[in-house]
Amino acid sequence: MDLSRTRELFERPGPFATVYLEATNPGENAAKQTELRWRGLADSLTEQGADDKTVAALEEVFAGTRGGDLDAYGRVVVAAGGEVLLDEPVEGVDRSGDVATWSPLPELGSYFRSQSGSVRVVLAVVDQTGGDVYQVVASNVEGAREVDEETVRGSAVESVHKPREGGNAHKQRQRRHAEAAYQNAADVVKGIQSAVSSFRPEIIVLAGEVSGREVVRAEMTKGLLEITQEVDAGSRAAGASEDALEDALLTEAGRAATRKETSVRERFHEAKAHNNAAEGLEAVLEAARAGAVETLLLVDATTVPGELWTGSAPEAVSTEKDRAASLSDGEVVQRPAEQVLLRTTGALGGSVAVLGAGTELTDNVGALLRFPVGG
Known part of the structure; x- marks a missing residue:
């Protein structure tokens, strides 16, 4: 997962309030239940020392949550x-329930882990009139989980239904039918390209x-075709079943996830042979401090053990308090190693x-590097 969207957040000074609300089963009183759940989390944040303005900002978020917003996703x-x-909506959140943390760092390990297990897909369900x-x-x-939807209505005026008559008139109508279908297809492709540009799917x-x-x-x-998979499912007809389409979509997403993980593993093993990878907490820490990661x-379901000291600057990190302090302009704090590395x-x-x-990495952590670090 690309962390660039959260880069500004990581560069800001804390402390931070991080709130996870777990997905729940739908219910008539879902909005009321969300309000009650938030009230308990707000009390927890206040007890942990969160300031009133930050709690009030969060209050506005959860006060505007409609019933059902948290049914399928946390x-x-x-x-x-x-x-x-x-x-952000988040898949799973490790099924750990509602959590509110007031901390020097944003506690986003669960979020990044859940997002890294997902695949971004642009799905186009098409016919000859649009998509x-x-x-x-x-x-x-x-x-x-659907993030956005656009219906593309083809701009061709000519009918795309094939004529049944014979003769020259039939051939002319056939040609106009084909031209209309391709015009509508071009409109659909524009919609796909727009979604790809904004959503950056895999x-x-x-x-x-x-x-x-x-x-x-x-x-x-050619660029679109290189990432396109075609499935024999889906229909734009009213009342069409979506089960087969979702199964096909998840199958293709699963294959993409497997390809992605296989590629990362291969890159890691190759990079190790050229001193362009790190494994284990100490080695990854050194690389992170140098900006080389x-x-x-x-590793899924297994966190990085231990804690690290960190200061105001992202590179001010160490297993030793004094070392971290020497790299920081302000006070240093000790936090879980995984959160600090993230x-x-x-x-x-x-x-x-x-x-x-089950992946075997020393200390459950490794890194692909931009450039070699150390000897």
Whole structure:
């Protein structure tokens, strides 16, 4: 997962309030239950020392939560200095329930882990008259969550239904039918390209009627085709079942996730042979302090053990308090090692990848490096 979206957050001074609300089953009183859950978390933050302005900023977020907003997916919100800095839906949150933390660092380990297990997909369900383009976050654990949707209505005026008559008139209508279908396909591709530009998916899944998929593929650029997978599922017809489409979508997302993890593993093993990777807390810490970490590697369901000292600057990190203090302009604090490494990596422009449970990494942590560090 690219940490650039949270880079500014990691560069800000704390302390921070980090709130996780777990997904719940739908209910008629969901909004009231959310209000009660938030009230308990607000009391906890106040007891931990959170300032009134920051708690009030969070209050505005949860007071505006409608019933059902947290049914299928949880939520993570980070605030500091009376301002909300991050407000995102989140898959899973490790099923650990509602949590509120007042800390010198944003506690985003659970969020990054859940997001790293998901695949961003642009799903296009098409026919010859247009298409429905969805931005979806897919996970085989949590299912598919729709982020955005756009309906593209083809601009061609000519009917795309094939004529039945014979003769020259028939051939002319056939030609106009084909031209209309390709014009509509070009409109759909524009919608897909717009979604790709804003959402930055890992894959495009092309679904819907066969003839519609054919003309859309013919209009797609090489760059789009390289990340496109086609599935024999989905329909724009009213009342069409979505179960087969979701199954096909999750299958393609699972394959993409496997390819992504395999690629990271291969890069890591190759990089180790060229002194361009780090493994173990001490080695990764040294690389993070030097700004050399391109991708921080964690292991699913297993956190990095121990704690680290960190100061105001992201690179002011150490296992020793005095060393961290010598690198910092202000006071230093001791926090869980994983949170500190995430902060340092994110603030210095890196990313994070979570490898499958059972992966053997010393101290459950490794890194792909921008450049070699140490001897």
